Amino acid sequence: MKKNDFSGMGERSMDTPGIMKTRNITIYDIAREAGVSAATVSRVLTNNANVRPEKKQKVQALIDKYNFKPNALAKGLSDTRSKIIGIMVADVRNPFYAEIFVACELAAESAGYTVLLCNSLGETSREQKQLELFHEQRISAMIQLGGRVDDLVSDPDYVEAVNQLTNSIPVIVSGRLDGTLCYQVEIDSMKAMDLLMEHLIDLGHRRIALAGGRQDVISSFQKFQRYKQILKNYRIDFRPEYMIEGGYDYQAGHEAMERLLKCDEIPTAVIAINDYAALGVMNSIQEHGYRIPQDIAVAGYDNTQLATLVHPHLTSIDYQYETFGKMLVGTAVTAVEGGEVSRIQLVTPKLMIRASTMPEENAE
Amino acid sequence: MKKNDFSGMGERSMDTPGIMKTRNITIYDIAREAGVSAATVSRVLTNNANVRPEKKQKVQALIDKYNFKPNALAKGLSDTRSKIIGIMVADVRNPFYAEIFVACELAAESAGYTVLLCNSLGETSREQKQLELFHEQRISAMIQLGGRVDDLVSDPDYVEAVNQLTNSIPVIVSGRLDGTLCYQVEIDSMKAMDLLMEHLIDLGHRRIALAGGRQDVISSFQKFQRYKQILKNYRIDFRPEYMIEGGYDYQAGHEAMERLLKCDEIPTAVIAINDYAALGVMNSIQEHGYRIPQDIAVAGYDNTQLATLVHPHLTSIDYQYETFGKMLVGTAVTAVEGGEVSRIQLVTPKLMIRASTMPEENAE
DNA sequence: TCCATTTTTGCAATCGGTTTCATTACGGAC
DNA sequence: GTCCGTAATGAAACCGATTGCAAAAATGGA
Numbered sequence: 001m002k003k004n005d006f007s008g009m010g011e012r013s014m015d016t017p018g019i020m021k022t023r024n025i026t027i028y029d030i031a032r033e034a035g036v037s038a039a040t041v042s043r044v045l046t047n048n049a050n051v052r053p054e055k056k057q058k059v060q061a062l063i064d065k066y067n068f069k070p071n072a073l074a075k076g077l078s079d080t081r082s083k084i085i086g087i088m089v090a091d092v093r094n095p096f097y098a099e100i101f102v103a104c105e106l107a108a109e110s111a112g113y114t115v116l117l118c119n120s121l122g123e124t125s126r127e128q129k130q131l132e133l134f135h136e137q138r139i140s141a142m143i144q145l146g147g148r149v150d151d152l153v154s155d156p157d158y159v160e161a162v163n164q165l166t167n168s169i170p171v172i173v174s175g176r177l178d179g180t181l182c183y184q185v186e187i188d189s190m191k192a193m194d195l196l197m198e199h200l201i202d203l204g205h206r207r208i209a210l211a212g213g214r215q216d217v218i219s220s221f222q223k224f225q226r227y228k229q230i231l232k233n234y235r236i237d238f239r240p241e242y243m244i245e246g247g248y249d250y251q252a253g254h255e256a257m258e259r260l261l262k263c264d265e266i267p268t269a270v271i272a273i274n275d276y277a278a279l280g281v282m283n284s285i286q287e288h289g290y291r292i293p294q295d296i297a298v299a300g301y302d303n304t305q306l307a308t309l310v311h312p313h314l315t316s317i318d319y320q321y322e323t324f325g326k327m328l329v330g331t332a333v334t335a336v337e338g339g340e341v342s343r344i345q346l347v348t349p350k351l352m353i354r355a356s357t358m359p360e361e362n363a364e
Numbered sequence: 365m366k367k368n369d370f371s372g373m374g375e376r377s378m379d380t381p382g383i384m385k386t387r388n389i390t391i392y393d394i395a396r397e398a399g400v401s402a403a404t405v406s407r408v409l410t411n412n413a414n415v416r417p418e419k420k421q422k423v424q425a426l427i428d429k430y431n432f433k434p435n436a437l438a439k440g441l442s443d444t445r446s447k448i449i450g451i452m453v454a455d456v457r458n459p460f461y462a463e464i465f466v467a468c469e470l471a472a473e474s475a476g477y478t479v480l481l482c483n484s485l486g487e488t489s490r491e492q493k494q495l496e497l498f499h500e501q502r503i504s505a506m507i508q509l510g511g512r513v514d515d516l517v518s519d520p521d522y523v524e525a526v527n528q529l530t531n532s533i534p535v536i537v538s539g540r541l542d543g544t545l546c547y548q549v550e551i552d553s554m555k556a557m558d559l560l561m562e563h564l565i566d567l568g569h570r571r572i573a574l575a576g577g578r579q580d581v582i583s584s585f586q587k588f589q590r591y592k593q594i595l596k597n598y599r600i601d602f603r604p605e606y607m608i609e610g611g612y613d614y615q616a617g618h619e620a621m622e623r624l625l626k627c628d629e630i631p632t633a634v635i636a637i638n639d640y641a642a643l644g645v646m647n648s649i650q651e652h653g654y655r656i657p658q659d660i661a662v663a664g665y666d667n668t669q670l671a672t673l674v675h676p677h678l679t680s681i682d683y684q685y686e687t688f689g690k691m692l693v694g695t696a697v698t699a700v701e702g703g704e705v706s707r708i709q710l711v712t713p714k715l716m717i718r719a720s721t722m723p724e725e726n727a728e
Numbered sequence: 729t730c731c732a733t734t735t736t737t738g739c740a741a742t743c744g745g746t747t748t749c750a751t752t753a754c755g756g757a758c
Numbered sequence: 759g760t761c762c763g764t765a766a767t768g769a770a771a772c773c774g775a776t777t778g779c780a781a782a783a784a785t786g787g788a
Contacts, residue, residue, distance in 0.1 A: 024444070024502070027744065036767080038745080051766070052765085074744035077441055093466060095459070101456060118469070391774065401739075402774085403738060403777075419736085437775085438743090439774080443777095444743065
């Protein structure tokens with residue numbers, strides 16, 4: 001292992017038994033050995049200033065030799081912000097958020113930022129704590145995804161905390177109701193419903209039901225509205241009994257389908273609010289001895305891994321995570337760096353057709 | 365919104381159109397208004413020094429009034445380390461890692477640390493970059509989970525980078541081969557296999573097969589070894605055709621089961637290397653018209669959400685994520701703070717019995 | 729009341745970068 | 759060779775905390 005041999009004293013200490021600590025190399029160490037000032041080394045690091053090529057090379061050589069990495073803390077301190085983007089999600093264990101997080105991580109990486117993930121786990125108190133954490137870390141921007149806001153907006157302390165943050169850094173939200181001061185990057189839920197409905201209607205379906213989702217979640221609300229609109233456009237009667245609201249999990253889908261199967265006329269196609277609910281729907285259908293898609297076609301939202309784990313593979317709406325992540329982080333970075341970004345942006349989803357709606361289609 | 369009114373100049377600027385930036389409050393601002401020195405405020409913050417109660421109260425009141433949060437960057441800079449624990453996983457989109465991450469986040473939170481998550485995505489180059497990121501952030505400790513190490517250990521640059529890090533901060537690894545200098549927190553894979561095998565043998569199974577997993581992944585290797593050992597203990601002949609190595613996904617499980625179904629004597633129970641593979645196994649079984657568990661019992665590892673999404677619900681090994689996370693973070697924190705921790709620790713897994721092995725057992 | 733202790737305090741240095749500003753070096757024009 | 763404008767460089771201040779050290783204040787004992 002290489003070490004800096006120009007520092008005579010105390011570069012190693014044994015304060016933790018068994019673990020040797022190596023003193024970190026600083027810009028001054030490099031400067032000294034290169035025979036230049038720290039300012040010059042800094043200029044080499046930030047690259048943009050004009051440094052005489054020969055010196056630049058010499059300094060760079062030492063940087064490489066000692067594998068010197070500038071201290072992000074010092075850097076952040078001197079320009080009063082860390083290059084960290086805080087991301088707050090309800091729960092990364094939900095694959096939907098996991099996908100977005102990874103997409104954001106990749107996008108941030110190429111922009112020279114780091115992402116800091118926090119799970120609110122749906123608890124107001126945690127969400128507030130995370131906000132404090134972000135504040136302490138002096139993050140450059142915050143991305144907030146999903147989660148119900150009902151309880152939050154009624155908590156004055158929370159509102160105060162968000163305002164304070166919004167006042168000092170760009171906040172990008174998605175799938176939330178708040179945000180007068182925020183940037184919004186949303187998935188085009190209406191377009192998503194369009195894609196699914198047109199696909200099913202093209203296949204000849206006229207009895208199309210919805211399973212799961214709540215009116216108080218903005219994206220679901222939009223889907224419901226669009227659903228009715230599309231029916232009207234196609235002159236198909238809206239049947240209230242075909243719109244089963246509920247949660248977002250397996251159970252919700254299963255229960256919804258059980259109710260749908262009790263209708264006088266059973267639907268020929270069901271759109272579930274997400275892949276989990278779709279799985280519930282599918283299991284319910286199969287338990288009753290119906291075939292998918294011959295008797296009932298099923299489609300979902302999110303296009304998570306689950307969609308290709310079930311049988312038949314599930315037709316789903318892909319939220320274009322890569323694009324989504326890029327837009328979220330891109331908006332954050334542009335806003336941080338003082339550029340112009342539009343306040344609201346939409347991501348166009350894509351329909352992934354699989355066997356659960358088209359028997360002849362091969363599962364990917 | 366509250367603001368600091370004692371600072372006459374430039375506390376607000378309009379450099380980003382439409383977004384007002386508020387200058388951050390510092391320890392000096394508090395000190396000035398309280399009529400004390402910054403050192404005293406710092407002592408109030410860190411709590412441990414002796415400050416006259418009346419002053420302490422006065423300062424605390426101002427801290428609350430302005431919702432002052434000390435700058436973590438400055439703090440980290442002055443004690444040369446940020447209170448951040450870096451966590452590197454292959455991919456959080458894998459629910460197994462997502463569970464561990466959330467558990468670590470919770471454990472870290474109560475210890476006053478922040479966790480920084482990085483996905484290596486199985487690429488050596490990314491893993492190395494994340495290491496640099498950790499170094500720049502001057503993290504206090506690193507937790508590395510899973511991932512294949514074959515390519516990594518052969519890359520001298522990578523080894524160098526890890527050594528450098530290991531030399532300066534505690535590194536906790538799990539599910540990896542390296543680690544002479546590291547702390548290890550492992551799940552007791554042998555015990556896990558014991559639990560599954562004993563459960564199945566108790567149920568009367570004698571023809572038990574394994575599906576998926578590779579010899580070069582340490583945890584799988586241990587499972588294979590233990591499997592043979594247990595068979596021997598119970599005087600059951602080991603049949604090579606019952607041990608189908610492969611990957612860790614749906615496909616691997618499916619293919620393994622297809623091969624198992626071609627055996628002269630079809631196994632009566634199958635243990636899949638994880639829940640994904642188990643799902644593949646189950647689907648293969650059901651496609652061939654067999655019933656689970658009446659004809660063939662199935663069990664998996666990881667006890668992810670998937671286990672209760674499939675039908676019948678899957679018997680699986682629960683890795684006790686909460687305990688696991690606590691041990692990982694606990695080890696990191698103790699090591700950072702100079703305490704004694706044992707180099708190797710084991711987490712005892714737990715068997716979750718569900719309908720895929722016991723028909724009469726109700727799914728939870 | 730006065731001196732010796734023990735607590736409280738504040739000053740100033742430090743952590744490791746960036747950046748402003750003044751100074752110096754350089755290259756070309758005359 | 760001199761002069762001038764630009765490019766290159768370094769000294770020093772600054773970001774916002776912590777902390778060792780010394781001074782000041784409070785306390786207690788005689």
